[in-house]
Amino acid sequence: MNALANIKTITKRELASYFTSPLAYVFIVIFLLVSGIFVFMFGGFFEQPEASLTNPVFMWHPWFYLFLVPAVGMRLWAEERRVGTIELLLTMPITAWQAIVGKFLASWLFLGVALVLTFPIWITVNYLGLPDNGVIFAAYVGSWLMAGAYLAVSCITSAMTRTQVVSFIMAVVVCLVLLLAGLPRVTGFLSGLIGTKGADFVSAFGFLTHFDGFQKGVLDTRDIIFFLSIIVFSLFTTSVILRGHRAG
Amino acid sequence: MINVQSLVKIFGTKRAVDGISFSVERGEVLGFLGPNGAGKSTSMRMITGFIPPTEGAITVGGFDMVTNPIPAKRLIGYLPENAPAYTDMTVTGFLTFAAELRGLRGDAKKKAVARAIEMCFLEAVQYQSVETLSKGYRHRTCFAQSIIHDPDVLVLDEPTDGLDPNQKHEIRNLIRRMGEKKAIIFSTHILEEVDAVCSRAIIIDRGKIVANGTPAELRQRSEWAGAVTLRVTGVTGAIVSQKLTQVSAVKRAVILKEDATGVTARAFPKPGANGALAHNIADAAQGWRIEELHTEEGRLDEVFRSITMPDTAKEEKQ
Numbered sequence: 001m002n003a004l005a006n007i008k009t010i011t012k013r014e015l016a017s018y019f020t021s022p023l024a025y026v027f028i029v030i031f032l033l034v035s036g037i038f039v040f041m042f043g044g045f046f047e048q049p050e051a052s053l054t055n056p057v058f059m060w061h062p063w064f065y066l067f068l069v070p071a072v073g074m075r076l077w078a079e080e081r082r083v084g085t086i087e088l089l090l091t092m093p094i095t096a097w098q099a100i101v102g103k104f105l106a107s108w109l110f111l112g113v114a115l116v117l118t119f120p121i122w123i124t125v126n127y128l129g130l131p132d133n134g135v136i137f138a139a140y141v142g143s144w145l146m147a148g149a150y151l152a153v154s155c156i157t158s159a160m161t162r163t164q165v166v167s168f169i170m171a172v173v174v175c176l177v178l179l180l181a182g183l184p185r186v187t188g189f190l191s192g193l194i195g196t197k198g199a200d201f202v203s204a205f206g207f208l209t210h211f212d213g214f215q216k217g218v219l220d221t222r223d224i225i226f227f228l229s230i231i232v233f234s235l236f237t238t239s240v241i242l243r244g245h246r247a248g
Numbered sequence: 249m250i251n252v253q254s255l256v257k258i259f260g261t262k263r264a265v266d267g268i269s270f271s272v273e274r275g276e277v278l279g280f281l282g283p284n285g286a287g288k289s290t291s292m293r294m295i296t297g298f299i300p301p302t303e304g305a306i307t308v309g310g311f312d313m314v315t316n317p318i319p320a321k322r323l324i325g326y327l328p329e330n331a332p333a334y335t336d337m338t339v340t341g342f343l344t345f346a347a348e349l350r351g352l353r354g355d356a357k358k359k360a361v362a363r364a365i366e367m368c369f370l371e372a373v374q375y376q377s378v379e380t381l382s383k384g385y386r387h388r389t390c391f392a393q394s395i396i397h398d399p400d401v402l403v404l405d406e407p408t409d410g411l412d413p414n415q416k417h418e419i420r421n422l423i424r425r426m427g428e429k430k431a432i433i434f435s436t437h438i439l440e441e442v443d444a445v446c447s448r449a450i451i452i453d454r455g456k457i458v459a460n461g462t463p464a465e466l467r468q469r470s471e472w473a474g475a476v477t478l479r480v481t482g483v484t485g486a487i488v489s490q491k492l493t494q495v496s497a498v499k500r501a502v503i504l505k506e507d508a509t510g511v512t513a514r515a516f517p518k519p520g521a522n523g524a525l526a527h528n529i530a531d532a533a534q535g536w537r538i539e540e541l542h543t544e545e546g547r548l549d550e551v552f553r554s555i556t557m558p559d560t561a562k563e564e565k566q
Contacts, residue, residue, distance in 0.1 A: 002351070005348075005351075006349060009345065009348040009349055010349075013334070013337070013345050016337075016341075017334065017336045017337070020336050020337070020377075021336055083332050083334075083335065084328060084329075084330055084332035085332045085333065085334055087293070087298050087326075087328040087332060088326070088328060088332055088333075088346075088390075088393065090297075090298055091296040091297055091298050091321060091324070091326045091328075092321065092346075092349040092350070093318050093319075093321040093322040093349070093350065093351070094318075094349060095318070246298060246299040246300065247299065247300055
């Protein structure tokens with residue numbers, strides 16, 4: 001009970017701090033703007049022959065998350081260490097885990113809010129045709145899970161540095177690797193290089209490989225577990241890094 | 249309340265804290281002195297559980313800080329160096345957050361926040377965001393956070409740093425008042441603060457405790473302790489110097505000032521001759537016109553310098 005109360009307190013504070021700065025609003029506007037541009041300019045929303053959001057909307061999420069999610073996650077620990085408030089936070093009667101989970105949840109919820117705000121496009125597609133709303137729901141869940149995985153990676157890089165920009169760049173690079181690992185073209189290239197088995201192994205770590213199912217409306221337990229384990233592993237790594245800083 | 253046993257912290261190859269042991273009981277205010285980089289902040293960070301010690305044991309209220317940190321941390325209020333605070337929050341918001349993490353809810357939380365605001369004189373800025381505060385207010389906001397749960401133990405890293413003289417005075421009074429019921433450790437560079445607030449002081453240098461005692465005891469270690477300053481008119485410095493040196497308890501005498509209006513001299517006592525020196529000198533000075541005669545108490549800054557100065561610098565001075 002106590003642990004939950006502590007996590008809730010930290011999550012509440014983090015969420016509030018997003019919305020007291022203009023950052024949150026700027027981010028949401030950019031997020032919606034970018035999704036809008038992709039949907040209508042590159043996605044061919046109106047040209048496609050069916051009422052669905054798979055191709056015009058969700059296909060692009062892995063790509064613009066690559067830049068937008070590290071921007072949300074970069075301040076999580078870097079700022080805390082730069083200002084020194086980490087010393088306050090970790091001398092409170094809470095465990096480091098509670099702080100890590102609380103801060104992660106706040107950012108993840110924030111990304112969830114941004115994602116939910118894309119609902120006009122869902123209304124539009126329902127107005128224009130008869131889409132399979134089950135597929136759309138699955139894709140939203142998958143997209144949010146994938147955002148969580150990107151975010152958890154950003155947590156690690158944020159804990160590694162006091163500078164937000166450095167954290168951002170490192171997160172983009174790591175996420176890009178995880179993204180490319182699942183790209184069919186990369187898999188094809190790798191199978192020529194290290195054999196099919198090796199290429200399959202690499203692509204098993206790819207975000208795209210596991211996001212694919214959600215886009216088709218399949219809530220596969222294995223994909224859910226993949227993203228959740230990326231999150232848990234990354235948060236664990238974050239705790240190790242934070243402990244490492246303090247141990248000196 | 250606080251018990252520290254042979255605490256060691258090694259950063260890389262540097263022994264930042266090198267085997268310090270002490271304890272602080274309820275009702276004590278312990279001053280932590282030492283030059284920059286002596287290991288004061290590192291020690292405080294270990295006591296509050298922010299960084300783990302390389303070796304040694306810390307117990308707070310009987311709870312081991314390494315193996316059982318949560319109940320130990322509950323007893324402590326901590327003001328870190330430079331008084332960090334979440335700049336995007338209002339003063340009230342920040343204190344409410346701290347109160348919640350301390351497990352306070354509902355009415356108790358509101359009362360605790362109001363009390364801390366009142367004690368630290370933050371009424372005027374309570375709805376302002378921390379970002380917009382001056383350094384003094386920001387400092388007191390972080391201080392308010394440390395006393396929000398009325399802790400039994402307070403660890404304050406340079407609590408008066410960056411405050412103006414009035415604010416310093418207020419904070420010192422606050423610490424002294426709270427020190428009657430709590431165990432307090434605070435670090436400072438300002439030696440007058442030690443006299444004003446501490447019941448005991450520890451001087452650390454290069455990670456080791458080099459002095460531990462009441463401010464009066466520490467002053468006794470000064471070369472100045474028991475020295476007598478004398479100002480007379482109508483004689484020359486040479487005569488004064490000669491006469492003073494003849495007094496049996498005097499180790500050496502120096503002429504501080506000599507001009508047309510008179511001579512100021514200081515006589516340092518031989519070890520163990522304290523107390524009687526002023527009488528002896530008054531006897532020796534018979535026939536001179538004495539304008540001033542008083543016994544020095546010893547000065548902390550001089551003790552501090554002589555203890556913590558690197559040996560090479562000491563030799564140069566001589």
